[in-house]
Amino acid sequence: MQNYNNDNTARRYKAHVSILGTTQVHLRNPYIIAWWSAACPGFGHLLLSKYIRGYLLFIWEVIINVQTKLNLAMIYSFQGKMDMAKEVLDTRWLLIYIPVYLFAIWDSYRTTIDLNKVYLLAERENHRFNSFVLSPIEINYLDKRNPILACIWSLFMPGLGQLYIHRILTAAFVGIWAIVFFYQSHALEAVSLLFLGEIQKATTTLNPQWLLFFPSLYGFAIYDSYSATVENNKLYEKEQRSYLKDHYQNANFQILKRQKVK
Numbered sequence: 001m002q003n004y005n006n007d008n009t010a011r012r013y014k015a016h017v018s019i020l021g022t023t024q025v026h027l028r029n030p031y032i033i034a035w036w037s038a039a040c041p042g043f044g045h046l047l048l049s050k051y052i053r054g055y056l057l058f059i060w061e062v063i064i065n066v067q068t069k070l071n072l073a074m075i076y077s078f079q080g081k082m083d084m085a086k087e088v089l090d091t092r093w094l095l096i097y098i099p100v101y102l103f104a105i106w107d108s109y110r111t112t113i114d115l116n117k118v119y120l121l122a123e124r125e126n127h128r129f130n131s132f133v134l135s136p137i138e139i140n141y142l143d144k145r146n147p148i149l150a151c152i153w154s155l156f157m158p159g160l161g162q163l164y165i166h167r168i169l170t171a172a173f174v175g176i177w178a179i180v181f182f183y184q185s186h187a188l189e190a191v192s193l194l195f196l197g198e199i200q201k202a203t204t205t206l207n208p209q210w211l212l213f214f215p216s217l218y219g220f221a222i223y224d225s226y227s228a229t230v231e232n233n234k235l236y237e238k239e240q241r242s243y244l245k246d247h248y249q250n251a252n253f254q255i256l257k258r259q260k261v262k
Contacts, residue, residue, distance in 0.1 A: 003131060005130065009127070010125055012118055016130065017131055018133055019139075020140075020168045021166050021168050022140065022165075022166065024232075025122060026231050027116050028112050031109075034106075037057075037109075038105050040058065041057040041060065042055065042056070042104065047223075047227070051173075055173060057100070060100055064097045064100075068093040075208050150229045151222050151226050154221040154222045158175060158218055159173075159178060159221065160175075162221070162225055181210055185210035186205045
């Protein structure tokens with residue numbers, strides 16, 4: 001049950017509220033989206049709500065990265081151990097990795113530019129969209145939330161910030177992969193050993209190949225929850241403004257421009 005139906009009476013819609021979240025098009029910086037794809041393929045597409053493409057690219061990144069031992073080679077190169085970096089790299093997988101990595105950056109950049117154009121056309125058309133949905137398993141609606149609070153929850157655990165703003169698909173995906181990375185990297189085990197003062201044992205327990213996924217995962221979770229909260233707040237204000245204007249503003253009301261006194 002929802003208050004309006006996106007029934008294809010408009011050429012373009014600015015947003016759609018469903019039980020899985022609020023999907024909207026808005027202006028984005030294509031360079032920032034491309035940067036997130038460079039940080040980790042798939043993240044740029046997830047920011048654009050291109051979930052299937054984002055999931056495929058991210059899963060590809062994890063599989064190929066682990067097979068090539070790319071993260072481990074990067075750690076060795078940071079330490080100046082170039083010979084060890086070359087030794088651990090599996091070039092059979094590495095040459096497959098490069099074209100898909102470049103495609104993720106290029107495609108996210110191209111898609112962002114296209115969606116920016118779509119947003120400008122949809123904003124001009126300004127067709128109404130649903131802002132409330134009620135189903136037997138979930139309720140979702142437009143409202144204003146605190147972007148700082150979304151960041152804080154993402155710091156505690158990737159995915160919680162997305163749950164706070166009802167981005168169910170992204171929350172589930174990020175949360176599941178966070179569990180995988182925590183388990184494979186032995187990060188929580190190392191933290192427990194640190195609390196016990198066993199620093200050397202904590203260091204040797206860590207799996208650096210899986211640990212290096214965390215900076216991009218945490219960074220994405222924080223950025224996505226913050227930016228999505230800000231844009232949802234803007235969408236809420238626009239929807240409220242349009243509703244009040246249509247139902248309560250006098251048809252003869254006009255805003256006069258102030259004349260400059262010479």
